[in-house]
Amino acid sequence: MVAVCVITGLLAFAALLLSIARLVRCVRGAIEATTELRESMQIELPAAGDKVLYVKGPRGTSLRGLSLTMRDAQGDEVALDRILLPWVVSGTSDVRFSYARLNLAAAGRYTLSAQNIPNGGRPLELVFGRPNLATMIGWIVAIVATAGALIASIVLAALSAQG
Numbered sequence: 001m002v003a004v005c006v007i008t009g010l011l012a013f014a015a016l017l018l019s020i021a022r023l024v025r026c027v028r029g030a031i032e033a034t035t036e037l038r039e040s041m042q043i044e045l046p047a048a049g050d051k052v053l054y055v056k057g058p059r060g061t062s063l064r065g066l067s068l069t070m071r072d073a074q075g076d077e078v079a080l081d082r083i084l085l086p087w088v089v090s091g092t093s094d095v096r097f098s099y100a101r102l103n104l105a106a107a108g109r110y111t112l113s114a115q116n117i118p119n120g121g122r123p124l125e126l127v128f129g130r131p132n133l134a135t136m137i138g139w140i141v142a143i144v145a146t147a148g149a150l151i152a153s154i155v156l157a158a159l160s161a162q163g
Contacts, residue, residue: 005157012149019146023139027089030129037124041112045128048104053080054089054127056096061124063097065116068126073108087133096127 030052035043037055045051055063070078080100089096104110112126 001160002157005153005160009150009153009157012146012153016143016146016150019139019142023136023143026132026135026139030132031127032130033128035112035126037114037117037126039114039117041114041126042109043112043126043128044109045104046107048106050131051102051104051128052083052098052131053100053102054096054129055099055124056094056127057118057124058093058122059090059095061095061097062118063099064118066099066118067115068099069113070102071111071113072105073110078102078104078110101131 032047032051033043033045034056035041053068055061055066068080070080072078080102082100083098086098088098118124
């Protein structure tokens with residue numbers, strides 16, 4: 001019984017490591033373009049379709065009052081649908097807030113305007129990425145499940161070893 005628990009634990013540990021790596025790849029792989037947040041900026045977006053606009057800054061950043069507008073190459077405004085309950089991707093020193101959803105009709109150069117940019121030590125960044133919330137949640141669930149299996153196999157191995 002102990003051998004079965006140890007093998008199950010090793011498999012759960014391998015699955016846990018794989019799930020963590022996939023979550024990191026999911027978060028980093030969705031990014032298509034990044035630019036420093038200024039009052040006026042241009043950015044080249046490589047593909048059309050659904051996008052999520054994130055604001056990235058140091059921990060403690062507040063987006064209160066920030067207002068962004070976006071225009072395509074012809075000067076037409078691109079609808080930025082504000083996210084009412086933003087999700088956050090945190091690192092050791094930075095935080096990335098989901099700010100708005102948008103749909104681009106075409107790849108190309110876009111102009112952004114910002115009002116009420118928060119003052120801080122480091123400039124904020126705008127990050128454009130593909131929507132990946134469902135995939136992220138799936139990998140988080142996988143991490144929790146494999147961690148639970150790992151803990152269960154350790155507990156069962158300890159109980160089996162004691163008799």
